[in-house]
């Protein structure tokens with residue numbers, strides 16, 4: 358089954374394939390303020406089942422009651438939040454159930470944050486009510502990952518060995534000057550807050566390095582540990598890098614990938630990057 362969802366003004370439209378992995382109702386105060394209503398109903402779909410059909414989004418990232426951040430995507434014209442990416446469940450996309458405007462849409466299988474529920478509101482007895490977040494077990498397609506959802510943070514010295522190992526595995530053909538012992542100290546001298554790591558249970562599972570020179574932003578060293586790719590870690594890293602670049606006033610981001618690396622190109626395309634007809638040139642100053 359393919360469902361189409363849209364914002365209030367219909368400029369932002371998405372397509373969701375198959376049935377949602379979970380439909381959840383949340384009474385938390387963040388959802389109350391965001392919707393202007395008393396609760397939100399989220400339909401969680403696997404990441405690969407959701408596709409944008411039209412429209413531009415504005416992103417808003419905030420911490421959530423669960424302790425993990427959530428990135429909301431809203432229509433730039435009417436402001437409706439149509440979908441969001443919960444760091445807690447990086448393999449899923451939450452879609453506002455109301456955006457389908459379908460009275461036959463499946464009923465929530467749970468209601469969370471009953472603690473914040475408005476007193477007069479009585480939910481159907483068939484929906485189990487949890488005081489806060491339930492234990493993260495039910496119906497997620499990659500449950501083992503749930504409890505170890507990575508945290509995106511600024512690089513710190515304790516991450517060195519993890520980053521070094523990750524880069525050796527992810528960029529085997531890289532020249533020596535890209536190795537951790539050279540690249541990291543250099544990066545720490547300039548805009549160290551634009552060097553990000555993804556950490557799950559104390560293990561470095563991803564990196565992204567960015568820089569802003571006052572004219573353009575650049576993105577480098579986006580890497581995710583093998584076995585955890587396509588789980589949303591790369592996306593979370595890129596989005597955090599974009600957020601931090603934007604905060605510095607950056608309006609355009611460039612990046613380079615090796616010619617013929619279609620998998621990586623496809624990843625960036627999904628994030629709105631497009632190939633530009635330029636010839637990439639470079640010169641090393643140290644060896645001249």
Ligand SMILES: [Zn+2]
Nearest residue numbers: 364366432435
């Ligand atoms: Zn709209």
Ligand SMILES: [Zn+2]
Nearest residue numbers: 383384385388
């Ligand atoms: Zn909520």
